[in-house]
Amino acid sequence: MFISFLSQNKGKPSAILVIQSGGAARRGIDRGEQLFTVIRANTGLQLRQEPISEIKKRHKKATPDEAQPLWTSLYDATKSDCLHQHW
Numbered sequence: 001m002f003i004s005f006l007s008q009n010k011g012k013p014s015a016i017l018v019i020q021s022g023g024a025a026r027r028g029i030d031r032g033e034q035l036f037t038v039i040r041a042n043t044g045l046q047l048r049q050e051p052i053s054e055i056k057k058r059h060k061k062a063t064p065d066e067a068q069p070l071w072t073s074l075y076d077a078t079k080s081d082c083l084h085q086h087w
Helices: 052-058 064-078
Strands: 002-004 015-020 035-040 059-061
Touching: 002 052, 002 064, 015 052, 015 064, 035 052, 052 059
Parallel strands: none
Antiparallel strands: 002 015, 002 059, 015 035
């Protein structure tokens, strides 16, 4: 799990789940970097895969204990309301 460096609007950071994906030859990534799939609490699985170097520019690695309250808060808030009301 990762937590965003930059807080969204009212200072609430967001948590993402990052899962290792397939090979690195897709989307012009020739440096041999492994691609990762991002899952967000409010939108689910992201189709666009990213190298870990890009993810680390915007997020820091977190323990499940650190990320879980942020994930649950965003997930619960966006089940019935617009994301903008959560921030």
